[in-house]
Amino acid sequence: MRRWGPILAIAWVLVAAAITLLGVARNRAGEPDADVVLTERELSLPGWIEEESNGLALHINWRGPRYPASPDTMWLDRAKLESLGFDCSYPVEAPSALEHYERMLPREVVLVLEYEGEAWRKWIVAWEQQSEGAERKIHESTDAPTRDRRLGEIRGPLERERTSATRLFVVDAGLDLADLRRRYTDRSRYILARGIVAPLIELDADKKIAKPATLRGHVRMLLVDAVHVPHGKTALLDSLVASDRRARQAGASLTVATPGQPGMEERSGPPRYKVRVRWGRRLEPWIVGVEPM
Amino acid sequence: MTVERPDSPMTREEAQKRADRIRAFRDELRELETGGVAVLPEEVGARIRHHHDEVLESLAGRFDVDRSEAEKQLSLGMRIASFLGAVALSFAVFFFFYRFWGAIPTWAQVALLVSAPVLSVVGMEFAARREKTLYFSGIVGLVAIASFGLTLLMLGDLFNMGPSPDAFLAWGLFAGVLAYTCGMRLLLLVAIIAVTVFVSGRLGGWGGGYWGNFLERPESLFLPGALLLAIPATARHRSLPSFPELYRTTGLLAIFIPLLILASVGHLSWIDLPSGAVEIFYQLVGFAVGAVAVWVGVRSRWTETTVLGTAFLVVLLYVKFFEWWWDWMPKWLFFLILGAVAVGILLLLRRLQGAMRKVAA
Numbered sequence: 001m002r003r004w005g006p007i008l009a010i011a012w013v014l015v016a017a018a019i020t021l022l023g024v025a026r027n028r029a030g031e032p033d034a035d036v037v038l039t040e041r042e043l044s045l046p047g048w049i050e051e052e053s054n055g056l057a058l059h060i061n062w063r064g065p066r067y068p069a070s071p072d073t074m075w076l077d078r079a080k081l082e083s084l085g086f087d088c089s090y091p092v093e094a095p096s097a098l099e100h101y102e103r104m105l106p107r108e109v110v111l112v113l114e115y116e117g118e119a120w121r122k123w124i125v126a127w128e129q130q131s132e133g134a135e136r137k138i139h140e141s142t143d144a145p146t147r148d149r150r151l152g153e154i155r156g157p158l159e160r161e162r163t164s165a166t167r168l169f170v171v172d173a174g175l176d177l178a179d180l181r182r183r184y185t186d187r188s189r190y191i192l193a194r195g196i197v198a199p200l201i202e203l204d205a206d207k208k209i210a211k212p213a214t215l216r217g218h219v220r221m222l223l224v225d226a227v228h229v230p231h232g233k234t235a236l237l238d239s240l241v242a243s244d245r246r247a248r249q250a251g252a253s254l255t256v257a258t259p260g261q262p263g264m265e266e267r268s269g270p271p272r273y274k275v276r277v278r279w280g281r282r283l284e285p286w287i288v289g290v291e292p293m
Numbered sequence: 294m295t296v297e298r299p300d301s302p303m304t305r306e307e308a309q310k311r312a313d314r315i316r317a318f319r320d321e322l323r324e325l326e327t328g329g330v331a332v333l334p335e336e337v338g339a340r341i342r343h344h345h346d347e348v349l350e351s352l353a354g355r356f357d358v359d360r361s362e363a364e365k366q367l368s369l370g371m372r373i374a375s376f377l378g379a380v381a382l383s384f385a386v387f388f389f390f391y392r393f394w395g396a397i398p399t400w401a402q403v404a405l406l407v408s409a410p411v412l413s414v415v416g417m418e419f420a421a422r423r424e425k426t427l428y429f430s431g432i433v434g435l436v437a438i439a440s441f442g443l444t445l446l447m448l449g450d451l452f453n454m455g456p457s458p459d460a461f462l463a464w465g466l467f468a469g470v471l472a473y474t475c476g477m478r479l480l481l482l483v484a485i486i487a488v489t490v491f492v493s494g495r496l497g498g499w500g501g502g503y504w505g506n507f508l509e510r511p512e513s514l515f516l517p518g519a520l521l522l523a524i525p526a527t528a529r530h531r532s533l534p535s536f537p538e539l540y541r542t543t544g545l546l547a548i549f550i551p552l553l554i555l556a557s558v559g560h561l562s563w564i565d566l567p568s569g570a571v572e573i574f575y576q577l578v579g580f581a582v583g584a585v586a587v588w589v590g591v592r593s594r595w596t597e598t599t600v601l602g603t604a605f606l607v608v609l610l611y612v613k614f615f616e617w618w619w620d621w622m623p624k625w626l627f628f629l630i631l632g633a634v635a636v637g638i639l640l641l642l643r644r645l646q647g648a649m650r651k652v653a654a
Contacts, residue, residue, distance in 0.1 A: 005474025006418040009467055010411050013441060016463045017407045017448070024452045055394035057450070085501060099568070103560045105502025105509060194455055196503050223455035231398045238395075284453050 027280035033181070034191045034279040036115055039293065040271035042168045043227065045241055056234050056241070057226040058275065058287075062113060063123065064170025065218045076173065076197070076217040084109050084173060084217070086199055092215045098201045106198035106220055110283070112172040112184050113191040119169035124161060131158045160268050170219055173197060177283070194223040194283055224285060227277060233290045236273055304476065304532055308356040315345045316360070357424075371428055376479070379432040383439030390443060402451060406444040413437030414471070421475055431477045438468045438483055458494030458504045461487045476532075478539050485543045489517040500563065511551030512563050518547030542597045545586060549605040552579040557612060579609045591645060603638070610634060 043058035065076040082088050085107055090100045114120070131154050138150050168191075174180045177192060184190035202214045229237055276288040322338075325331050333341070352358045359365040386409060394402065413436050421430035445460045465487030472480035490507075493514055497507035507513045521544030525537030555562050556579050559571030566574075586602030589595070611631060618627055 005470055006414050009414045009437070009470045009474065012463070012467050012470060013407060013410045013414075013444070016441075016445070016467075017403070020445075020448050020452075020454075021403070023454070027452075055391070099560055103509075105497070105500070105506050107501060108498075108503045196505075224453050227453055228451055231395065231402070234395060282454075284455070286453060 023282065024284075027282040027284045028278075028286065030281065032187070032278035032280055033283060034187045035276070035288075036188055036191055036279075037274055037276050038115065038168070039274045040267070041164055042115070042166045043275050043277070044267055045237060045244065056229040056237055058229060058237075059226045060168070060222060060224075061166035062168045062170055062222065063119075063166060064111075064113075065216070074216065075171070076219070078215045080173065081197075081199055081215070081217045084175060084197060086217070088199070088215060092201065097215075098203075101199045101201050101215060104199050106196045108194060108223070109173045109175060109197050110177050110180055111170050111193050111195040111197075111219060111222070112174075112180055113193055114169050114171040114184075115189050115191065116167040117169070117171070117189060119171050120167040123169070127158050127161050131155065163270050164268050170195070173217075173219075191279055192283055193279065193285075196220040196223065224283075227275075227285050227287055229287055229290065233287060236290055236292055240272060304534060305356040305358070306534055308352045309358045312349055312352050312358040312360055315349060319345070375428040375432050376435075379435035379439075382432065382436045386436060386440050387443055390447065394447075399451065403448070406447055406451075410437050410441035410444055410467070413440050417471070417475065430475050431479070434471045434475050434477055434480055437471060438464075438480060441467050456505060458491045458498070461494065462491040465489075465491060472536075473533070478535055481536060481539055482543070485521060485539070489514065489521075489543075489547060492517040492520070509561060510563055511554045511561055514547045514551045518544045518551075520544075521547060538595070538597050541595060542601065545598065545601045545605075548582065549579075549601065552582065553605070553609060553612065556609060557616065576609070576613060580606065583609060591649065603642070607635070607638060 042061055044061055046057065046059060065074075078088050078092075086104060090097060094100070134154050135151060138147050138154070172180065172184070173195075180192055184192075196219070197217050198220050200216055200218050202216060271293055273290055274293055275290050277285050278288055279285045322333070326333075349358075349360055353360060359368050390405070397405070413433055417430045417433040417437055420433050424430065442464050445464055448454075449456070449460065465484045467484075468480050468487060469484035472478070472484050493507040493516075494504035496513040496516060497510060498504040500510065500513075502510070521540050524544075525540045530536045552575055555575040556572055559566075559568035559575070562571045562575070564571050564574070583602050583606035586598055587606065590598030590600075590602055611634075614627070614631065614634075618630075
């Protein structure tokens with residue numbers, strides 16, 4: 001071992017690198033599984049980059065069945081969970097249902113992300129209706145100075161949803177990649193990506209004694225949630241990173257809290273760049289081009 | 294009289310043990326002579342001293358063994374310094390990539406990532422040929438392992454690949470090869486941890502869950518734990534006598550820690566039974582496994598196995614006592630019982646020791 005160890009170790013490094021690169025080549029060979037032009041709304045610059053670092057990856061922003069639930073993402077219901085391999089036979093009404101489903105391990109599935117489609121339009125309509133209702137109440141019940149402030153609080157987030165929030169929505173999930181692609185044929189609008197789904201018991205918050213109400217799923221994460229920007233395509237993004245850094249140092253706030261997702265933030269303002277991204281056979285993305293908007 | 298030379302295949306650890314025995318012999322002989330118990334004839338004493346001097350000289354020449362307590366302490370200092378140096382150098386490699394990453398084209402990034410561990414291995418071999426103690430080659434070995442970990446991580450980031458347990462297998466095998474090459478336990482520990490993550494992750498994946506959540510089912514550590522215990526039982530490590538001890542220690546930890554968790558948090562189990570039933574099951578299994586570990590450890594004279602088995606039994610017992618009694622029992626009584634249990638275990642071990650002495654006699 002003493003004699004052959006170093007040779008074996010070097011050979012192993014080369015073999016591991018070769019296997020990795022062959023996998024990359026296989027992913028990128030042939031027609032891409034999806035070829036989509038996204039914008040800064042969907043692929044955002046990192047919120048903070050250390051000055052010593054000069055590598056860059058764009059974060060994929062998506063909406064969908066997360067925790068807590070929103071009404072338009074209820075498609076990830078009990079039947080869908082069962083189709084994804086979760087055993088949902090345990091009665092939701094049982095006293096130990098919460099414990100039973102909480103201990104269930106999350107599963108890796110193929111998610112369908114829809115870009116600027118029906119899900120996004122419904123989301124905007126729901127926001128508009130909610131805002132209209134809230135505005136009516138404000139007009140009826142408050143005095144002028146308070147009204148202006150509260151109207152601003154309602155219209156601001158709606159405007160951000162229209163102009164700067166992501167339009168990428170997780171609309172379906174499955175285990176069979178080919179089957180999903182048959183159902184979502186538009187490769188410029190539907191992205192298939194691997195992600196993690198877990199079951200969730202939603203408690204009925206209206207009742208004083210919380211009781212298990214419904215079983216549904218939520219997407220914990222995308223397995224690839226950021227896309228590396230290759231050398232030669234970073235010039236525009238580097239300049240934006242630098243200008244954002246300067247603005248932050250000057251005290252400007254560039255992000256706002258993401259509605260309904262505690263702890264998350266997104267940029268406000270119109271997108272400044274668009275990015276052409278391809279997803280390959282193994283559902284691994286890569287950036288083809290970056291252009292200013 | 295011919296001087297016995299340690300020409301047979303010997304490791305540095307064996308050589309150090311021999312040097313320690315000689316030192317202990319000399320100390321004891323001095324005590325006997327001072328106390329007037331026995332004095333060796335001048336000629337015999339001189340012959341032994343001369344022989345030992347030659348043996349020590351030879352061992353020092355071949356293995357750079359420590360011949361005194363002061364030398365031993367210096368060696369410990371050097372080991373600590375080499376470990377800290379390895380950690381610092383690994384960070385240097387990481388931040389080097391971090392700093393210049395975006396400024397180089399993709400092919401150069403790949404070339405750099407692949408060449409870093411390769412060059413580190415070459416450096417390790419170069420250092421190993423020039424030193425007996427392997428301090429510097431150990432440092433470079435650790436840097437090689439850190440570099441290869443970085444290579445796998447950054448290739449994944451560079452080409453936007455999702456996380457995979459296979460990367461841990463690749464990393465663990467690489468660390469294992471280097472550990473056996475330069476005989477460093479720290480490198481073997483890295484290999485053991487990485488391969489354990491791979492096996493447990495794969496087990497978790499076969500069970501239907503996402504591999505990254507394998508720790509949510511502590512039972513997934515049982516198989517790697519058993520495999521680790523099987524390695525020293527099936528493969529002899531004549532030239533690396535400290536490796537079996539590390540395999541046994543990590544193997545036992547991979548079994549004991551999940552047992553401790555499952556004996557208290559039954560709902561984390563794969564077994565689809567009420568949490569309470571699972572906990573009772575694992576408490577019984579825990580006591581049985583702990584007792585077997587102590588018995589095997591004593592019988593085979595594996596100190597680490599005996600110590601870990603005893604510690605596990607005591608912790609398991611204390612955890613259960615805490616769960617059963619802490620809330621309602623007066624604190625003085627609780628600690629009194631803990632103390633009494635400790636004394637009971639002590640008496641039990643003394644009886645075991647006495648029985649062993651009788652057998653030995």
